[in-house]
Amino acid sequence: MRVGLTGGIASGKSTVSALLAELGAVVIDADQLARDVVAPGTPGLARIVDAFGPEVLTPGGEMDRPKVGALVFADPDKLRMLEAIVHPLVRERGAELEAAAPAGSVVVHDIPLLAETGQAERFDAVVVVDVPQETQIERLLRDRAMTREDALARIAAQATRDQRRAVATYVIENTGTREDLRQAVAEVFERLVPS
Known part of the structure; x- marks a missing residue:
């Protein structure tokens, strides 16, 4: 099973990638x-x-x-x-x-710009990690010490939420607790494992 994983900046995609690896996925990180x-x-x-x-x-x-x-x-x-x-x-x-x-194996290609580069069709499934823009901004201000203007510029340079969601097979909402996220990832992983 070939899976594309993507999400906007500060969506928690890296955390989801790590959780998928813990569950047994082979993760291939495009940034690395x-x-x-x-x-x-x-x-x-x-x-x-x-x-x-x-x-x-x-x-x-x-x-x-x-x-x-x-x-x-x-x-x-x-x-x-x-x-x-x-x-x-x-x-x-x-x-x-x-x-x-x-x-x-479930092979997950962690690709930040998957939607932007038109790669969705290369995969059996696409998982999109999604949060509202205001959550992205809050996280960028808090975790990366960006100004609001810099955060907005980074977000604007990427695909929109709608563009990412349009290529999604599964959407993982990351607005709850870490445990909520872990549960959502486990549910999606279960659907990805070949039967």
Whole structure:
């Protein structure tokens, strides 16, 4: 069973991902893979240096994420260049990890931008972690020390709640307690396990 997992910023998607792993799912984290494929010494990092120049490296030879972020988020063409390098490498590595999963596994691809990148059809099911926008804002102010303006900008840069919900097979509402969330995740996982 191939499952896509997504949710807006501060929705609790990472917590749901961890709970699914506890229940026995094989979780493939796209954010982690995006870091792995541009680690020092990788072809991915070499391609980024070719595209953007050696000034995108830290003194230690790693990709300077804040510098690259500032470059690409100010220029849509540069963002597309970066995505054209990183996204195929992430998908390739994800496919390798999925192929290595034990037969009969629930394989969860944790993809923050699943709705934005039109990947829903790649999966047998899509799980969306959802909260109201005001909850996202409260969490971003509290947990990430963002200003309200920064929080709104981050939320606006992602798919809307309606766009995410439109691709969902299952929606997990994350507005209750941690125990409520654990129960909701367990119920969805039970439906995902191949019978």
